[in-house]
Amino acid sequence: MILWLTLLISHxxxxxNVASATESTELERxxxxxxxxxxxxxCKTKPDYTFPRPxxxxxGDLNTTSVFKNTTxxxxxxxEGRQKCSLxxxxxxxxxxxxYMHGVSICTVTTGMMEKCxxxxxxxxxxxxxxxxxxxxxxxxxxxxxxxxxxxxxxTMPSYCGISWAGTYHTPGCTHEDLRRHVPECITGRLSYxxxxxxxxxxxNVSDVLEDHSYYLRLCRKxxxxxxxxxxxLIKKEQxxxxxxxxxxxxxxxxxxxxxxxxxxxxxxQVCPFKDRLEVLWFGIxxxxxEESLLWQPACAVSAVAALCQKREDGVCVDFRGSQNVSxxxxxxxxxxxxxxxxxxxxxxxxxxxxxxxxxxxxQAWSIVETSTQGxxxxxxxxxxxxxxxxxxxxxxxxxxxxxATETHSVFxxxxxxxxxxxxxxxxxxxxxxxxxxxxxxxxxxHCFKQCDGSLRLGVVKPDPDxxxxxxxxxxxxxxxxxxxxxxxxVTLALHVLLTVYQRRKKQGNGVCTSEKQMDCxxxxxxxxxxxxxxxxxxxxxxCGNNEKANLLSK
Numbered sequence: 001m002i003l004w005l006t007l008l009i010s011h012x013x014x015x016x017n018v019a020s021a022t023e024s025t026e027l028e029r030x031x032x033x034x035x036x037x038x039x040x041x042x043c044k045t046k047p048d049y050t051f052p053r054p055x056x057x058x059x060g061d062l063n064t065t066s067v068f069k070n071t072t073x074x075x076x077x078x079x080e081g082r083q084k085c086s087l088x089x090x091x092x093x094x095x096x097x098x099x100y101m102h103g104v105s106i107c108t109v110t111t112g113m114m115e116k117c118x119x120x121x122x123x124x125x126x127x128x129x130x131x132x133x134x135x136x137x138x139x140x141x142x143x144x145x146x147x148x149x150x151x152x153x154x155x156t157m158p159s160y161c162g163i164s165w166a167g168t169y170h171t172p173g174c175t176h177e178d179l180r181r182h183v184p185e186c187i188t189g190r191l192s193y194x195x196x197x198x199x200x201x202x203x204x205n206v207s208d209v210l211e212d213h214s215y216y217l218r219l220c221r222k223x224x225x226x227x228x229x230x231x232x233x234l235i236k237k238e239q240x241x242x243x244x245x246x247x248x249x250x251x252x253x254x255x256x257x258x259x260x261x262x263x264x265x266x267x268x269x270q271v272c273p274f275k276d277r278l279e280v281l282w283f284g285i286x287x288x289x290x291e292e293s294l295l296w297q298p299a300c301a302v303s304a305v306a307a308l309c310q311k312r313e314d315g316v317c318v319d320f321r322g323s324q325n326v327s328x329x330x331x332x333x334x335x336x337x338x339x340x341x342x343x344x345x346x347x348x349x350x351x352x353x354x355x356x357x358x359x360x361x362x363x364q365a366w367s368i369v370e371t372s373t374q375g376x377x378x379x380x381x382x383x384x385x386x387x388x389x390x391x392x393x394x395x396x397x398x399x400x401x402x403x404x405a406t407e408t409h410s411v412f413x414x415x416x417x418x419x420x421x422x423x424x425x426x427x428x429x430x431x432x433x434x435x436x437x438x439x440x441x442x443x444x445x446x447h448c449f450k451q452c453d454g455s456l457r458l459g460v461v462k463p464d465p466d467x468x469x470x471x472x473x474x475x476x477x478x479x480x481x482x483x484x485x486x487x488x489x490x491v492t493l494a495l496h497v498l499l500t501v502y503q504r505r506k507k508q509g510n511g512v513c514t515s516e517k518q519m520d521c522x523x524x525x526x527x528x529x530x531x532x533x534x535x536x537x538x539x540x541x542x543x544c545g546n547n548e549k550a551n552l553l554s555k
Contacts, residue, residue, distance in 0.1 A: 026178045027077040030088065033141035035120055041097075041135050042126040048105060048117040055161035059100065068154060069094040069134070073169040076140050077182070083211055085182040087171060090140040093154055097122075099131040103157040108142055108150050118142070119157060146186055147173035174267050181208065188269035189215060189259050195273055200249065202273060204257055206235060206242040213237055214262040219246050222254045223301045223328070226270060229255075234262070253277050254300030278302070278353075282346045285357040287338055292439060294357070296344065297330040305347045306331045309354070310443045317343055317354050320441055337442035338363035366413065368432060368447045379421050379432070383413040388438045391421060395430050396448060403446050405433040 079085035103121035174186035220226035307323035392405025431448035
């Protein structure tokens with residue numbers, strides 16, 4: 001019985017607490033603009049359009065510090081219908097009344113607006129009756145707007161120098177639940193949605209819209225403002241079912257659903273279904289092989305840090321120097337060696353994500369190759385680009401990903417040309433530590449030799465079979481060319497000898513050729529040569545009348 005009684009009391013108390021919490025979110029309602037004064041003090045309100053008057057010197061018996069006390073400011077709501085409410089500023093103060101105080105002046109100023117004043121005046125009889133007493137004055141006839149900063153000044157009438165109260169008040173904004181339901185300029189409608197990732201669709205429902213008005217819906221990417229993606233629709237006020245389906249391409253954290261009433265300068269409401277999906281941002285990394293630059297630009301504005309790192313065998317990614325803060329601009333890392341172990345790390349607060357754009361090996365520019373021919377082992381570096389490397393030998397400890405080289409050598413490798421590593425240490429149970437030195441960001445790569453029988457050494461360079469084939473070809477071509485040159489020389493010498501013999505015989509013979517025909521004889525003799533079974537046949541020229549037999553010269 002006692003247990004049931006305890007539960008009942010707890011339930012009642014909890015219900016009262018919930019009710020109080022609910023009421024506290026609602027503003028106090030007022031039906032009409034009212035000005036109230038303490039009982040016995042008759043007062044009325046009228047606007048004051050006059051310019052401020054100079055203040056008077058207070059009387060000697062007036063305590064300037066105790067005239068206004070307990071001045072408070074608050075917001076109340078006046079409604080003519082469920083969605084036709086307006087806001088008013090309520091000012092309440094306690095005044096030490098004196099007979100020469102005819103009333104109270106209340107002035108308000110908001111940003112970009114002129115000062116507005118109103119006077120609460122007391123009747124002569126009532127103020128004389130209550131002179132010297134503390135009276136309360138309250139008014140809620142000052143119109144204000146949501147999310148407005150108001151400067152308030154309270155003075156006596158007439159105004160006495162040094163006797164006033166001033167304060168600043170900020171009215172509730174449209175984020176206040178009561179205003180969102182009842183004040184027209186704050187009614188944005190309520191958005192609810194369902195996500196269908198397999199179809200990449202968003203089903204959006206709208207409720208609590210401003211009555212007798214159409215409603216806009218769209219998808220946008222949130223930044224300083226929400227930039228539309230092109231998905232846009234208008235739900236007309238005649239439609240009983242206020243829902244729409246949007247398609248999306250990526251579940252970005254800045255992709256939002258935005259809705260607003262179809263009136264001028266209407267407030268807007270946004271919901272972002274994927275706001276926690278930060279991991280989607282860390283894609284779209286591109287590499288420029290000509291500039292050797294790694295580029296990434298966030299699809300959404302995000303406060304993050306981007307850095308390059310080297311991923312070790314144990315999964316730890318060790319940062320390089322030179323991280324960059326990310327907001328909206330493109331991130332560029334220049335002079336990057338595209339190795340599979342080189343990755344990009346993104347950090348937001350205490351979270352981090354690692355993306356390795358080269359892990360497929362598609363852009364790998366260089367590699368170490370082991371070859372074996374006739375029992376001799378050789379280690380070469382092969383590169384797709386002309387580059388310079390630092391190569392060292394080290395011994396890796398068991399279970400440790402770190403291998404420290406005691407001595408390194410610089411190796412220059414030309415594009416598409418294999419280079420044998422010119423080191424002399426044995427490679428048994430050791431590793432090579434290789435790093436590009438002609439770039440800014442490069443991974444330090446370990447190439448370990450797993451199988452070793454003692455014959456594997458650096459610097460044991462075998463001839464390249466392809467290069468040997470080319471050398472033999474060049475020797476054959478050179479021999480052929482040399483034989484041709486010798487043949488030409490021998491033929492030239494033979495012709496010279498024949499010409500000399502011919503000229504001598506002409507001088508000894510009876511037939512004489514004229515000087516004009518001597519050249520023709522020589523030319524005819526040269527034209528009449530014939531090659532027969534490796535011999536040169538030179539007949540006498542018939543133009544000279546010489547019928548001697550042909551001379552046969554052997555090689």
